[in-house]
Amino acid sequence: MDPAVKERLDQILGEIANAQTLGVPLDEVQKKVSSSVKEEPHLTIHLIEALTRIPQLTTAQLLTAMMAESNEKEVVKAIKRSLYKLRQKGIMWEGKTADKKPAFSPPKPAEPEGYLSAIDSTGSRIIILGRSIPMRGLLAVFSILSDQEGIQQFTVTQFSKKEFREFLKSSNSSADFPAVEAPSEYCLHLLKEAAALSRSLSKPLPQGYSEVERGFSDVTWDEPAPLIYQFIREDEVKDLPHLLKDSAGLHEIMPFAAWHLGEQEIGKYAAQITEVEQSRIVLRLDQKEARIDAIYRDALQEVFPEEKRLLWKRRLEETAYILLRTGKDREAKAALSAAVDLKKPLSRIEPNPFIWHLLLKSIKILLESDQEEEEEKKTSLIIAP
Numbered sequence: 465m466d467p468a469v470k471e472r473l474d475q476i477l478g479e480i481a482n483a484q485t486l487g488v489p490l491d492e493v494q495k496k497v498s499s500s501v502k503e504e505p506h507l508t509i510h511l512i513e514a515l516t517r518i519p520q521l522t523t524a525q526l527l528t529a530m531m532a533e534s535n536e537k538e539v540v541k542a543i544k545r546s547l548y549k550l551r552q553k554g555i556m557w558e559g560k561t562a563d564k565k566p567a568f569s570p571p572k573p574a575e576p577e578g579y580l581s582a583i584d585s586t587g588s589r590i591i592i593l594g595r596s597i598p599m600r601g602l603l604a605v606f607s608i609l610s611d612q613e614g615i616q617q618f619t620v621t622q623f624s625k626k627e628f629r630e631f632l633k634s635s636n637s638s639a640d641f642p643a644v645e646a647p648s649e650y651c652l653h654l655l656k657e658a659a660a661l662s663r664s665l666s667k668p669l670p671q672g673y674s675e676v677e678r679g680f681s682d683v684t685w686d687e688p689a690p691l692i693y694q695f696i697r698e699d700e701v702k703d704l705p706h707l708l709k710d711s712a713g714l715h716e717i718m719p720f721a722a723w724h725l726g727e728q729e730i731g732k733y734a735a736q737i738t739e740v741e742q743s744r745i746v747l748r749l750d751q752k753e754a755r756i757d758a759i760y761r762d763a764l765q766e767v768f769p770e771e772k773r774l775l776w777k778r779r780l781e782e783t784a785y786i787l788l789r790t791g792k793d794r795e796a797k798a799a800l801s802a803a804v805d806l807k808k809p810l811s812r813i814e815p816n817p818f819i820w821h822l823l824l825k826s827i828k829i830l831l832e833s834d835q836e837e838e839e840e841k842k843t844s845l846i847i848a849p
Contacts, residue, residue: 472507473514476500480515482672484522485622486679487597493522494529512542519553576683578651579632581643582719582786583779587611590643591651593680594628602628605676607655611775614662615655618670640718644789646691653685690781692800695788701801711802712817714795715825719783725767725826733763734830761812764823768810776819777806 476497483493501508512530515523524547531543576595583589593605601622608617623631632643656677659669687694701707714720727734736759740752747755768776780803787796802818810816 469507469510472504473510476507476511477514477517479675480523480526481518482620483675483678484518484520485597485603486620486675487595488675488678490522490525490529492678493526497526497530498533508539509542512539512546516546516549516553519550519555521555524550524555576648576652576680578646578648579643580646580651580654580782580786582641582783583611584641584719585723587775587779588613588616589782591654592632592643593648593651593655593676594623595648595680596625601625603679604628604631605655607658609654609658611658611661611778614660614665614667615658615670615673618673620672620676640722642786642790644786646785646789647685648680649683649685650687650689650691652680652683653689690778690785692781692785692788692796696784696797696800698800698804701797702804704801707798707801708805709817710794710798712821714799714802714818715821717792717795719786720799723822724829725822727830729767730763730823730827730830733759733767734827734834737827737831738834760823760827761815763827764810764815764820765812767823768819770809773806773810773819776822777803780806780818 480493480497483496497511501511512527515527527543527547527550531540531547534540534543576593579590579592579594581590588608588610591607591609594602596602601624604621604623606617606619606621607615610616621631659673659677662669715723737756740747740755740759780799784796784799784803787793787799799818802816805816806819810819
């Protein structure tokens with residue numbers, strides 16, 4: 465067989481096997497196969513023969529449906545040979561019904577499970593979907609999604625139920641960034657959001673994504689997002705000064721303790737503060753403090769335009785759900801209070817406490833890093849005797 469033909473056959477077979485594993489409806493798989501053989505008719509017989517490498521009931525169902533559509537003797541003969549080989553491999557099914565539709569109808573897949581992790585400072589998080597597929601074990605969809613880059617990582621794996629539980633325990637979550645259970649509909653909603661973002665950035669969707677979306681076509685999220693509002697109403701946290709004030713202290717706990725702004729966002733403000741600190745012009749302490757404070761407040765307005773403000777709002781909302789599921793009810797309400805407050809433009813005089821401390825912390829980290837680099841340079845210039 466020509467290597468190019470073999471490579472193309474392997475690709476089509478992989479797509480069919482993946483679709484079967486995901487429980488994609490027969491008519492969808494059949495349309496895809498029909499489209500492939502119409503575009504490349506020389507592959508038809510080869511593909512029919514190669515389908516015996518996927519000894520599944522759904523393969524027999526697919527071949528039977530193809531036979532009902534075909535009027536070509538050679539194609540029908542090839543299908544009958546493949547069906548015979550499948551029977552030899554132990555795949556049994558009923559014959560055709562009067563309307564030529566296959567009698568075998570696979571059981572409906574079980575309700576899926578969903579898990580999501582906390583968000584890191586770059587806006588990335590883990591989303592896991594699991595679904596039992598009759599006679600095929602449990603299908604796990606593992607993804608890393610970014611609220612700025614879309615889908616970063618995507619894999620589909622088949623497990624036994626025991627293996628899936630072990631996978632959940634050993635997944636990339638930790639005590640600081642736990643993965644908690646969430647409605648599968650919402651997890652799929654987040655995956656679709658990330659896919660839409662990938663498309664808007666002209667990034668190709670990962671292999672297997674379309675099959676997953678079709679395989680979970682019966683799973684829909686019809687509630688308003690984010691999920692946290694299903695558990696804590698906005699009016700429970702809105703305009704409550706004590707909760708909003710508490711949000712500043714969230715930076716002492718994970719995952720917020722690891723959240724910080726990048727150097728590309730705050731580098732110039734750190735440089736301005738360093739310039740004031742090292743200025744040769746003699747300034748009184750109150751003058752120096754006033755200048756530094758003005759730099760921070762300028763940064764607040766420039767670093768957090770509406771788009772960035774709403775980005776951090778969503779991160780707080782998503783993390784509030786993680787806090788709630790891990791027993792940190794008060795912290796969840798404080799995070800949600802800060803998120804609701806971010807609906808409004810940031811005040812220069814009384815800024816959002818969470819965002820203000822995020823800015824102060826981030827610039828402090830950068831200043832300390834710059835100072836350490838300077839110390840290392842000085843040390844490296846010292847010549848040992």
